[in-house]
Amino acid sequence: MLVQRLGAPSDFDPLLERVRDARVVMIGEATHGSYDYYRIREQLTRRLIAECGFNFVGVEGDWPDCDRVHRSVTGAPGGAAEPQAALERFERWPTWMWANAEVARFCRWLRAWNLERAEPARVGFHGLDVYSLWESMQAIFDYLGEEDPASLEAAQEAYRCFEPYGKRIEEYGTAARFVSARCEQEVVRLLTRTREQAAVDGPGAFSAWQNAEVVAGAERYYRAMVSGGPASWNVRDTHMADTLDRLLDRYGPDARGVVWAHNTHVGDARATDMATGGMLNIGQLARERHGADDVVLIGFGSWRGTVIAAPRWGAPAEAMLAPPARAGSVEQRLHELMPDRAVLVFGGPDQPGWVTDTLDHRAIGVVYDPSFESWGNYVPTRLGQRYDAFIWCDETTALHPLPALPAAGEMETYPAGV
Structure with a gap:
């Protein structure tokens, strides 16, 4: 040493x-x-x-x-x-x-x-990270509206599936345990279309693909979260590791x-x-x-x-x-x-x-x-x-926060807040 x-x-x-x-x-x-x-x-x-x-x-x-x-x-x-x-x-x-x-x-x-x-x-x-479901969904809308209108329907279907839960998306995870509320099929359609579009190269296409991966990861995360235990933590860190690997591939x-x-x-x-x-x-x-x-x-x-x-x-x-x-x-x-x-x-x-x-x-x-x-x-x-x-x-010593927008935050998994 x-x-x-x-x-x-x-x-x-x-x-x-x-x-x-x-x-x-x-x-x-x-x-x-x-x-x-x-x-x-x-x-x-x-x-x-x-x-x-x-x-x-x-x-x-x-x-x-x-x-x-x-x-x-x-x-x-x-x-x-x-x-x-x-x-x-x-x-x-x-x-x-x-x-x-x-x-x-x-x-x-x-x-x-x-x-x-x-x-x-x-x-x-x-x-x-995996938390930005709504922000990622909006980014996909913005991209597809300009670059790939034919795929916009898949994004809208995924949005409609989550929409009843509003910003309290953890409620989706609870509902998915007891009723047929899962959005997996819509998310898979969205992910498939944006992944195909990302094959056409370009940073905008790659970013849209990653946002679709975030939506898919968030859907898995919130379903796992309500069950407790390590599952949601593992979904989150696996998503981060997968994102790292996509970036390594993207950069060459x-x-x-x-x-x-x-x-x-x-x-x-x-x-x-x-x-x-x-x-x-x-x-x-x-x-x-x-x-x-x-x-x-x-x-x-x-x-x-x-x-x-x-x-x-x-x-x-x-x-x-x-x-x-x-x-x-x-x-x-x-x-x-x-x-x-x-x-x-x-x-x-x-x-x-x-x-x-x-x-x-x-x-x-x-x-x-x-x-x-x-x-x-x-x-x-x-x-x-x-x-x-x-x-x-x-x-x-303590760091120095900047002024920021009023913030809302999703629930996180153990170990809390890391």
Whole structure:
């Protein structure tokens, strides 16, 4: 195992050596609301793009919202000249996950980088998540109305099937358990037509296809959600892994992608108690599909600090104190052993017990109650198997949300808000 104090940009060099030949690099976060994680992830991603030739960033966000950012950072027709304007239009709670000053700074850099290059060489920004059923449906209408009116009927049939449930789409999942309310056939027709149209190349066709995949994934997700257990979580992470694979195919045979998501999605679920609960995640799926040598998983952690989160689902965000990590946790051990900032690259025969043993590892979601630290907010983890590398920040500070549209949010699955 290699430990490098983190202070200057060059301190990432040992980590870049580890990821230089990887096809996929996933960079996590222990919270959705810490400035330090977002800032360090931004700095590392800039180097992956500039020095290693990565082609796109895929984030734990909705496809339609992120597509507006993509059009801005790539200078596409109709894209905002200022990426922050696109980020401020994020609609689904919790908007601060991506509508924050730290992501805006990265996107401004990415736009400047891209505009110095020919269009085929520009680096994309895409959403991997499954929640945006209505927004994706509207995007399909907009595209088909202009490009493929013959397929519009399939989209309208799918819309009519979901329409009785309005914005409370989780009610569709409940109804599907007891009555013949399933929209599978209509969604399959829609997906088939848009997939055929996407074969005609072009970014508009690909985006419409992905929006149809979101609609299909959302239909499966809401049906699974009402049954409880790991099924809806697995639908969501499988959808994100499938979206990642479509992007790799879209960008070409030598394409390379960076993923930004919570540690709970990035770190291999097989090295945690998630596996015993029947859960998988995108980090595990990427390793299985592409091979461990072509996938590098990077986690984050801290001992204490402040974080942006909400006390309950849908509530306004606020800065909260994250107290010192509990005794016996990964974070407590690293607080005792590491400098304030460090990069750890796992591997080799001489790894200490806290890397190979199962220890509690903190995970803070968008809904957070610091009083739960005594029994919740931790995932039992074998750190060196869950991640290939780990970035340690002994103390963190809250990130800086942007003004955003009034937001509504769907119910999420355990682990809540990640």
